[in-house]
Amino acid sequence: QKEVEQDPGPLSVPEGAIVSLNCTYSNSAFQYFMWYRQYSRKGPELLMYTYSSGNKEDGRFTAQVDKSSKYISLFIRDSQPSDSATYLCAMTFSGGGADGLTFGKGTHLIIQP
Amino acid sequence: DAGITQSPRHKVTETGTPVTLRCHQTENHRYMYWYRQDPGHGLRLIHYSYGVKDTDKGEVSDGYSVSRSKTEDFLLTLESATSSQTSVYFCAIKEGSGDEQFFGPGTRLTVL
Numbered sequence: 021q022k023e024v025e026q027d028p029g030p031l032s033v034p035e036g037a038i039v040s041l042n043c044t045y046s047n048s049a050f051q052y053f054m055w056y057r058q059y060s061r062k063g064p065e066l067l068m069y070t071y072s073s074g075n076k077e078d079g080r081f082t083a084q085v086d087k088s089s090k091y092i093s094l095f096i097r098d099s100q101p102s103d104s105a106t107y108l109c110a111m112t113f114s115g116g117g118a119d120g121l122t123f124g125k126g127t128h129l130i131i132q133p
Numbered sequence: 134d135a136g137i138t139q140s141p142r143h144k145v146t147e148t149g150t151p152v153t154l155r156c157h158q159t160e161n162h163r164y165m166y167w168y169r170q171d172p173g174h175g176l177r178l179i180h181y182s183y184g185v186k187d188t189d190k191g192e193v194s195d196g197y198s199v200s201r202s203k204t205e206d207f208l209l210t211l212e213s214a215t216s217s218q219t220s221v222y223f224c225a226i227k228e229g230s231g232d233e234q235f236f237g238p239g240t241r242l243t244v245l
Contacts, residue, residue, distance in 0.1 A: 045143075052232040054232075054233060054234075056236075061221055061239075061241075062238065062239070063236035063237055063238045063239050064223070064236045065236070066177070066233055066234075066235060069231075069232065069233045071232070090196070108176065110176075110234075111185065112232050114232075115230075115232060116230035116231065116232065118164055118181060118183040118189070118227075120146065120168075120178035120181050120191050120192075120234075121166075121176070121178070121225075121234055122164055122178075123175045123176040124175060125173065125175040126175055128226075
């Protein structure tokens with residue numbers, strides 16, 4: 021079992037819909053969680069960062085962490101065609117240390133105009 | 134792009150040849166990372182550096198070496214490239230005491 025599981029999709033939704041993207045993880049030592057957006061042939065771009073259970077909101081994006089269930093989510097409200105991309109969840113162990121990130125495989129999201 | 138550049142951006146090489154990829158940052162960050170991205174695997178950590186001359190192995194380090202002789206440059210070397218090392222390689226930096234990493238534009242490497 022891979023440490024971080026993420027449905028690769030594709031996930032296709034109509035413009036304006038609320039999108040829910042999810043990851044589950046097996047190692048309870050993960051404490052810090054990130055969501056990245058990656059457009060085709062580009063580098064990952066950081067969207068959200070959170071380190072505690074609960075919700076964090078930034079504009080149309082909400083990141084949710086449930087450490088007891090080892091489950092994280094990213095919600096996108098009022099989805100736009102420009103949100104079409106691959107979304108990667110990532111997580112790490114330490115606060116401020118040198119540890120690398122462990123990624124999910126990414127979910128390919130398509131927003132239909 | 135957090136002041137990160139990668140060179141070359143594209144490279145095609147033959148099996149058995151040495152290849153060096155360069156990551157350059159302009160903002161004096163301590164931590165630098167090399168990842169590879171492959172279909173079906175996502176991003177995986179190859180090596181990382183926590184200071185000049187201080188490096189360590191990641192999840193998929195076999196066949197790769199790194200060097201960091203100055204803060205701004207982190208080099209990834211494939212001593213003898215194999216077809217299994219065909220991939221997209223991303224460099225990342227971490228700012229200060231945070232955990233967020235910021236990625237460069239990537240190098241697309243094809244080993245024939």
